[in-house]
Amino acid sequence: MTIELERFEADCRRDIPLLDAMQLSFVGYDDLSLTMEAPLAPNINNKGTAFGGSIASICLFGGWAVATLAFIDRGVLNTEIVVYSNEMTFERPARGLLNVRAFLDPDEFEACISRLTAPNSGRVRFDVHVELFHDDQRCAMMRGVYVAWLK
Numbered sequence: 001m002t003i004e005l006e007r008f009e010a011d012c013r014r015d016i017p018l019l020d021a022m023q024l025s026f027v028g029y030d031d032l033s034l035t036m037e038a039p040l041a042p043n044i045n046n047k048g049t050a051f052g053g054s055i056a057s058i059c060l061f062g063g064w065a066v067a068t069l070a071f072i073d074r075g076v077l078n079t080e081i082v083v084y085s086n087e088m089t090f091e092r093p094a095r096g097l098l099n100v101r102a103f104l105d106p107d108e109f110e111a112c113i114s115r116l117t118a119p120n121s122g123r124v125r126f127d128v129h130v131e132l133f134h135d136d137q138r139c140a141m142m143r144g145v146y147v148a149w150l151k
Contacts, residue, residue, distance in 0.1 A: 001072060001073055001074070001075050003029050003069055003072060003073055005026050005028070005029050005069075006026075008026070008065075008068075008069065008072075009025070009026040012061075012065065016061070018057065018061075019061070021042060022038050022042055022043055022054055022057065022058065023038055023039050023041075023042050023043075024036055024037075024038045024058060024061070025037055025038070026065075029066075029069050029073075031106075032066070032070050032073075032103055032104040032105075032106055032109060033066070033101060033102070033103040033104075034062060034065055034066040034069060034101070034102045034103070035099070035100065035101050036058070036062060036065075036099075036100040036102070037097060037098060037099050037100065038054075038058060038097075038098045038100070039097060039098070040094070040095065040096050040097065040098065042054075043055075043058075043098065047093070048095065049093035049094055049095050050093070050094035050095075050098055050134075050139070052090060055088075055090070055094070055098070055132055055139075055140050056088055056142070058098065058100055058132065059086075059088065059100070059102075059130040059132060059140065059141075059142035059144070060083055060086060060142070060144065062100050062102035062128075062130045063083065063086070063102055063128035063130055063142065063144040063146060064081055064082075064083065064146065065102065066102035066103060066104060066128060066130075067081050067104065067126070067128055067146050067148065068081055070104055070109060071113075071148070074113055076113065076116065076117065076150075078150050078151045079116070079148045079149065079150060079151070080148065080149050080150075080151055081146055081147070081148045082146065082147050083144055083145070083146055083147075084125060084144075084145040084146060084147045085144070085145045086142055086143065086144040086145070087142065087143050087144075088140065088141075088142050089140060089141050089142075090139070090140050091138055091139055091140060091141070092137065092138075092139050093139065094132065094133075094134035094139040094140070095134060095135075096134050096135065097134065098132055098133075098134060098139075099132070099133040099134065100130065100131070100132050100133075101130070101131050101133075102128060102129070102130040103128075103129050103130075104126070104127075104128055104129075105127065105129075108126060108127060109126065112124050112126040112148070116148060116149070116150065117150075121149075121150065122149065123147050123148065123149045124147070124148055124149070125145055125146070125147050126145070126146055126148070127143060127144070127145060127146075128143075128144045128145075128146055129141070129142070129143055129144075130142040130144065
């Protein structure tokens with residue numbers, strides 16, 4: 001299915017006002033991978049680096065967004081997706097433009113699709129990985145467990 005990334009971003013901005021406050025923008029989606037970016041200024045802390053809360057919010061949103069796009073891309077349009085748990089690692093300060101990559105493991109996601117679309121399926125759990133970079137150096141990473149079910 002064709003992904004209309006600009007429309008998806010507009011819908012997200014309408015429904016999640018925090019995205020505008022963080023000035024988070026979508027760069028691209030391809031093959032279970034979403035790239036986004038956000039400037040430092042609206043996400044800054046008192047030390048002149050990216051605020052950990054902004055980083056965590058961006059990563060959690062990125063996980064949900066890549067999962068939503070992946071289901072749409074596979075023609076599964078009637079899902080509900082929520083975060084179940086996550087683990088964040090902050091490796092170094094980010095001092096400028098935040099570049100984000102959220103991605104799914106292809107084999108795990110295909111297994112997830114099979115379980116989700118099976119007769120009498122319930123909720124399925126799957127992992128999402130998110131990395132946040134500044135100047136090509138990874139500053140943070142998140143492993144999130146998300147849950148999906150059919151509406």
